[in-house]
Amino acid sequence: MTSYRAHLLVCAGTGCVSCGAFEVRRALEDEVRRRGLEREVLVVATGCNGFCERGPILLVQPDGVFYQRLKTTDIPRLVEEHLVKGRPVTSLMYVPPQGREPVPRMKDIEFFKHQRLIVLSNRGRIDPEKIDDYIAYEGYAAAAKALGEMTPEAIIAEITAAGLRGRGGAGFPTGRKWEAARRAPGEPRYVVCNGDEGDPGAFMDRSVLEADPHAVIEGMIIGARAIGAARGFFYIRHEYPLALARVGIALEQARRYGLLGRNILDTGFDFDLEVVRGAGAFVSGEETALLASIEGGRAYPRQRPPYPAERGLWGKPTVINNVETWANVPHIVRRGADWFSGLGTATSKGTKIFSLVGKIANTGLVEVPMGITLREIVYGIGGGIPGGRKFKAIQIGGPSGGCIPKSKLDLAVDYESLKAAGSMMGSGGMIVLDEDTCMVDIALYFLRFAEEESCGKCSPCRVGTGEMARILAKITAGDGTAADLARLESLAATVKQGSLCGLGQTSPNPILTTLRYFRDEYEAHVFDKRCPALVCKALVAFAIDPETCVGCLLCKKACPARAISGELKQVHTIDQEICIKCGICLSVCPSKVRAVRKTTPAVAGVAGSPAASARTAPSAKSGEGR
Amino acid sequence: MRGPDNYNARMCPSRVGLEALTKRSKGRQRALIQVLQDIQDRFHWLPPESLEHVAEALGVPLVQVYGVATFYKSFSLSPRGRHICTVCLGTACHVRGGGAVLDEFERRLGIAAGQTTPDGGYTLERVNCLGACALAPLAVVDGRYHGQMTEAKVQSVLAGAKKKDEVP
Numbered sequence: 001m002t003s004y005r006a007h008l009l010v011c012a013g014t015g016c017v018s019c020g021a022f023e024v025r026r027a028l029e030d031e032v033r034r035r036g037l038e039r040e041v042l043v044v045a046t047g048c049n050g051f052c053e054r055g056p057i058l059l060v061q062p063d064g065v066f067y068q069r070l071k072t073t074d075i076p077r078l079v080e081e082h083l084v085k086g087r088p089v090t091s092l093m094y095v096p097p098q099g100r101e102p103v104p105r106m107k108d109i110e111f112f113k114h115q116r117l118i119v120l121s122n123r124g125r126i127d128p129e130k131i132d133d134y135i136a137y138e139g140y141a142a143a144a145k146a147l148g149e150m151t152p153e154a155i156i157a158e159i160t161a162a163g164l165r166g167r168g169g170a171g172f173p174t175g176r177k178w179e180a181a182r183r184a185p186g187e188p189r190y191v192v193c194n195g196d197e198g199d200p201g202a203f204m205d206r207s208v209l210e211a212d213p214h215a216v217i218e219g220m221i222i223g224a225r226a227i228g229a230a231r232g233f234f235y236i237r238h239e240y241p242l243a244l245a246r247v248g249i250a251l252e253q254a255r256r257y258g259l260l261g262r263n264i265l266d267t268g269f270d271f272d273l274e275v276v277r278g279a280g281a282f283v284s285g286e287e288t289a290l291l292a293s294i295e296g297g298r299a300y301p302r303q304r305p306p307y308p309a310e311r312g313l314w315g316k317p318t319v320i321n322n323v324e325t326w327a328n329v330p331h332i333v334r335r336g337a338d339w340f341s342g343l344g345t346a347t348s349k350g351t352k353i354f355s356l357v358g359k360i361a362n363t364g365l366v367e368v369p370m371g372i373t374l375r376e377i378v379y380g381i382g383g384g385i386p387g388g389r390k391f392k393a394i395q396i397g398g399p400s401g402g403c404i405p406k407s408k409l410d411l412a413v414d415y416e417s418l419k420a421a422g423s424m425m426g427s428g429g430m431i432v433l434d435e436d437t438c439m440v441d442i443a444l445y446f447l448r449f450a451e452e453e454s455c456g457k458c459s460p461c462r463v464g465t466g467e468m469a470r471i472l473a474k475i476t477a478g479d480g481t482a483a484d485l486a487r488l489e490s491l492a493a494t495v496k497q498g499s500l501c502g503l504g505q506t507s508p509n510p511i512l513t514t515l516r517y518f519r520d521e522y523e524a525h526v527f528d529k530r531c532p533a534l535v536c537k538a539l540v541a542f543a544i545d546p547e548t549c550v551g552c553l554l555c556k557k558a559c560p561a562r563a564i565s566g567e568l569k570q571v572h573t574i575d576q577e578i579c580i581k582c583g584i585c586l587s588v589c590p591s592k593v594r595a596v597r598k599t600t601p602a603v604a605g606v607a608g609s610p611a612a613s614a615r616t617a618p619s620a621k622s623g624e625g626r
Numbered sequence: 627m628r629g630p631d632n633y634n635a636r637m638c639p640s641r642v643g644l645e646a647l648t649k650r651s652k653g654r655q656r657a658l659i660q661v662l663q664d665i666q667d668r669f670h671w672l673p674p675e676s677l678e679h680v681a682e683a684l685g686v687p688l689v690q691v692y693g694v695a696t697f698y699k700s701f702s703l704s705p706r707g708r709h710i711c712t713v714c715l716g717t718a719c720h721v722r723g724g725g726a727v728l729d730e731f732e733r734r735l736g737i738a739a740g741q742t743t744p745d746g747g748y749t750l751e752r753v754n755c756l757g758a759c760a761l762a763p764l765a766v767v768d769g770r771y772h773g774q775m776t777e778a779k780v781q782s783v784l785a786g787a788k789k790k791d792e793v794p
Contacts, residue, residue, distance in 0.1 A: 015760045201718045279698035363718075431721065446717075
């Protein structure tokens with residue numbers, strides 16, 4: 001094998017690719033060739049590095065130097081300075097939001113410093129399209145051990161002792177699931193990987209599939225051996241084209257290496273995997289619905305028990321685990337249950353990947369030990385809230401989860417603590433909300449989502465989610481009453497109890513947690529007809545401050561409703577009768593001027609004079625701090 | 627880029643074209659979703675005659691084919707436009723102002739999300755998360771990602787798509 005003096009690891013996850021990572025890689029390859037360095041320097045496209053906010057990202061090894069937000073025009077200088085002259089380019093390095101000095105090395109950056117990588121240990125260091133890269137980092141050693149040295153019982157005992165629980169959200173002990181499937185009568189048996197990651201704001205499974213597809217395949221080989229399955233399925237949503245492509249490549253390579261197919265590693269064990277592409281239905285993430293979809297029908301969930309471990313795909317015993325769960329398995333088999341259970345809390349072992357998004361400085365994917373506090377995640381890794389805004393809440397667990405307020409920031413994250421706080425682990429989406437987020441609007445957002453995605457099979461979910469969304473919409477429109485709040489609470493209880501599957505059972509959580517922690521915001525909407533966060537359109541108005549307006553015509557030209565009048569260098573005014581409250585005037589008003597104000601409650605007909613009690617909002621742009 | 631004649635040929639499948647897409651799955655009920663996906667990928671919608679053909683080829687009742695075709699979001703039972711505009715309304719995009727971006731697309735195109743302009747030029751779609759939350763709010767036009775969208779940027783993004791029509 002050729003050895004190189006430097007490896008240029010370009011992140012090729014979806015986030016970086018969208019910002020031009022492939023162009024950057026091409027530019028790097030061209031530049032390296034142009035300077036005749038191709039025998040010394042290797043350009044590698046890796047999986048998602050996690051720090052998506054800063055893409056495209058480049059890591060130079062062995063120096064460990066981290067470059068970010070690269071453009072193709074930066075490349076000639078970067079190659080010349082760093083690789084020819086040996087002088088890292090400080091202007092392309094990461095500068096923390098509160099500091100001025102660039103941080104050259106990846107391991108010193110706060111975002112990476114507090115993470116503990118197990119599942120994501122190969123991210124940013126291997127080319128996911130090369131099986132040799134995976135093998136070089138002990139890949140398939142666990143499969144060899146499980147198939148060659150361990151009995152199925154011993155594998156299950158190891159997973160059980162490790163305390164691994166389902167990473168898809170519910171947290172069911174993986175070892176127990178496997179045991180049940182192994183004992184259940186019926187042949188053939190199946191293993192399934194649930195890669196239908198539908199929670200909005202969660203993309204950890206996509207990232208694992210893109211960055212390290214072999215780890216998931218290896219986990220499934222081990223699981224198949226443990227329960228005695230000869231066939232398995234990957235169910236991956238169609239919105240993830242890159243993940244689908246990489247899993248396809250990985251399967252082909254594994255087959256070529258004799259790691260899938262007949263007589264794997266000469267152990268007499270036969271196993272192969274097939275990819276099924278999802279067709280776009282959130283409910284397919286529910287395990288029984290997913291199995292129905294693999295069988296070629298509509299993704300309708302069914303009553304459990306019997307659980308899939310007893311009667312799953314085509315009525316046969318089936319183990320269905322989430323992507324991240326499968327990816328944990330090789331690590332446990334290779335390094336032992338004791339090592340794994342040494343990490344985390346009493347009930348939740350190991351690490352968990354979270355996607356940290358929303359109103360947060362360092363958006364990205366983080367893997368942290370169970371038991372870390374929310375404060376460490378938001379302020380330590382996430383770098384806090386951008387634009388000087390105040391933290392309001394963190395929404396965890398997607399449409400099934402809930403909003404956790406500031407007072408609970410010191411909560412140690414595990415399955416039980418999140419549940420006690422009214423939320424749930426879910427698949428691990430963490431959406432940070434700041435003072436510009438309206439909690440009633442957020443609840444409405446999730447309920448509309450649940451209503452739309454409800455498959456319609458059972459009435460509590462089909463009718464209940466729609467009804468809850470209707471009441472919330474009424475409140476955000478300023479037409480809510482005290483009776484509506486009571487009705488919401490009773491409906492939430494009914495839907496929770498009466499729904500068939502997890503989608504319906506957990507759909508009231510966004511309402512219940514916001515009512516529990518942010519009742520004052522609901523009351524402001526209902527009784528004062530105010531939206532304190534200035535979000536709900538019916539309760540806000542836009543006006544131009546005559547003191548600060550410079551009469552630049554920008555907002556007048558941009559207004560799609562032609563609601564703004566005024567001449568050049570004269571104060572502009574908004575006609576409230578015509579205004580459609582689209583907010584374009586606010587976003588185009590120059591940041592030096594900021595004459596457009598958003599006010600609540602909406603005071604019709606008083607154009608140009610914001611209500612006395614109203615507070616002003618900065619433009620959307622400066623609020624983001626980008 | 628594509629003339630109108632060419633466009634019609636692309637949208638309306640021939641019997642032979644459908645045969646090619648279903649022949650590997652004859653009589654295999656399990657392949658239903660996959661076959662529909664292949665047709666959707668090829669024609670960008672599911673023409674009625676294709677559903678009848680699939681029912682016959684796979685030996686599945688037509689009602690079941692319709693059931694599946696209407697259940698999943700990636701299938702479209704009406705022709706889609708030459709340009710596909712997708713606005714992400716995942717939670718991260720929602721809290722960073724994705725709703726206002728969608729409103730502006732709707733206003734500029736004169737259609738609601740889920741619809742196609744009468745001239746067949748644009749289809750506007752809303753998705754619940756593309757998993758590229760760092761780019762929020764996000765819009766994708768003809769496969770190109772436009773991150774950190776604002777209402778004010780919509781016009782130029784659409785103008786970019788329109789420009790492609792003018793290239794011979």
